[in-house]
Amino acid sequence: xxxxxxxxxxxxxxxxxxxxxxxxxxxxxxxxxxxxxxxxxxxxxxxxxxxxxxxxxxxxxxxxxxxxxxxxxxxxxxxxxxxxxxxxxxxxxxxxxxxxxxxxxxxxxxxxxxxxxxxxxxxxxxxxxxxxxxxxxxxxxxxxxxxxxxxxxxxxxxxxxxxxxxxxxxxxxxxxxxxxxxxxxxxxxxxxxxxxxxxxxxxxxxxxxxxxxxxxxxxxxxxxxxxxxxxxxxxxxxxxxxxxxxxxxxxxxxxxxxxxxxxxxxxxxxxxxxxxxxxxxxxxxxxxxxxxxxxxxxxxxxxxxxxxxxxxxxxxxxxxxxxxxxxxxxxxxxxxxxxxx
Ligand code: NAD
Ligand code: WQD
Numbered sequence: 001x002x003x004x005x006x007x008x009x010x011x012x013x014x015x016x017x018x019x020x021x022x023x024x025x026x027x028x029x030x031x032x033x034x035x036x037x038x039x040x041x042x043x044x045x046x047x048x049x050x051x052x053x054x055x056x057x058x059x060x061x062x063x064x065x066x067x068x069x070x071x072x073x074x075x076x077x078x079x080x081x082x083x084x085x086x087x088x089x090x091x092x093x094x095x096x097x098x099x100x101x102x103x104x105x106x107x108x109x110x111x112x113x114x115x116x117x118x119x120x121x122x123x124x125x126x127x128x129x130x131x132x133x134x135x136x137x138x139x140x141x142x143x144x145x146x147x148x149x150x151x152x153x154x155x156x157x158x159x160x161x162x163x164x165x166x167x168x169x170x171x172x173x174x175x176x177x178x179x180x181x182x183x184x185x186x187x188x189x190x191x192x193x194x195x196x197x198x199x200x201x202x203x204x205x206x207x208x209x210x211x212x213x214x215x216x217x218x219x220x221x222x223x224x225x226x227x228x229x230x231x232x233x234x235x236x237x238x239x240x241x242x243x244x245x246x247x248x249x250x251x252x253x254x255x256x257x258x259x260x261x262x263x264x265x266x267x268x269x270x271x272x273x274x275x276x277x278x279x280x281x282x283x284x285x286x287x288x289x290x291x292x293x294x295x296x297x298x299x300x301x302x303x304x305x306x307x308x309x310x311x312x313x314x315x316x317x318x319x320x321x322x323x324x325x326x327x328x329x330x331x332x333x334x335x336x337x338x339x340x341x
Pocket of ligand 1: 061062
């Protein structure tokens with residue numbers, strides 16, 4: 001295949017990274033993946049090849065390993081970076097804050113150092129709606145306050161955002177995209193790629209699909225006494241393929257010497273836990289056994305995005321709705337009962 005540019009994709013074997021690699025290839029960008037496989041599997045590279053006919057170049061390395069990373073930049077003429085690599089389990093981050101600070105912030109520091117050495121100016125960073133903490137209002141806008149967060153995972157995202165903002169202020173030649181994802185779900189329509197959590201899923205959709213496939217007995221719905229339309233929490237669930245496309249649009253924007261840009265990537269629609277479960281049941285004609293359980297510590301009642309800025313500046317608009325998400329998540333789980341393993 002002939003590509004117009006090489007893009008380093010850290011964490012490219014993971015859930016969002018792998019889907020983004022597909023869209024990069026389809027849009028003429030060559031992904032060079034680096035991943036230490038702590039939460040992923042190289043089988044995903046074969047799946048990418050089955051879908052787009054090209055197997056991305058891959059290096060198994062930890063982004064904190066400066067020499068190994070430097071070697072990749074020496075070998076390839078990298079023009080841009082998408083930085084997905086990171087640990088993301090909120091509960092684990094409370095148990096092991098040092099691991100999260102070291103991995104997430106450490107990898108970003110090393111990456112920025114090596115980028116500087118090789119004069120690479122474009123970077124997109126995977127941030128999260130979690131940086132808004134318990135939002136003062138919904139929908140949430142990009143200039144709403146960030147930083148009042150309550151777990152080490154979220155703290156690492158906030159600190160990295162501040163670091164990147166300082167960098168953009170200091171060096172006007174840098175082009176930096178901070179993307180705040182809301183709740184990514186769904187999977188590629190082929191059923192060849194999807195979310196592959198290790199152990200008991202922390203997130204709602206993989207838990208639902210594991211109940212559907214019989215790996216878990218029932219879904220615990222955490223809290224039905226919130227001040228929402230049915231008492232369960234409201235989130236903004238975005239299809240991972242829409243999210244992936246958002247990265248390509250942002251990359252195109254960085255190529256116009258955008259400087260720093262920050263976008264919410266969501267659907268702008270709030271969905272309750274029960275609405276999501278109902279949509280899953282209807283889309284797939286499956287009953288999900290569920291029980292109401294106490295609220296989960298740290299959960300907020302409502303979190304959904306205003307995405308007007310991403311629409312105005314990069315033309316980002318979601319194509320998939322919640323039913324598409326439920327259909328594609330189930331299609332992936334059904335075809336891969338044990339994920340990539
Ligand atoms: P994921 O765990 O599937 O992917 C992350 C990848 O990074 C994995 O393949 C893992 O092996 C790799 N990795 C982790 N630390 C590494 C290191 N030090 N060196 C090299 N590779 C390393 O997670 P995901 O859902 O695809 O998330 C991607 C990014 O998006 C993460 O930074 C996450 O914090 C962020 N994010 C995710 C969500 C979500 O709900 N999935 C929401 C908001 C933000
Ligand atoms: C969604 C809703 C749960 C599981 C987390 C991180 C956030 C971001 C996305 C990375 C909540 C309820 C869940 C279950 C349930 N990740 N639920 N039973 O909490 O919005 O965000 O993932 O940045 O940082 O905090 O997503 O999927 O965990 O939960 O009732 O077994 O589903 O209480 O209301 P959340 P989630």
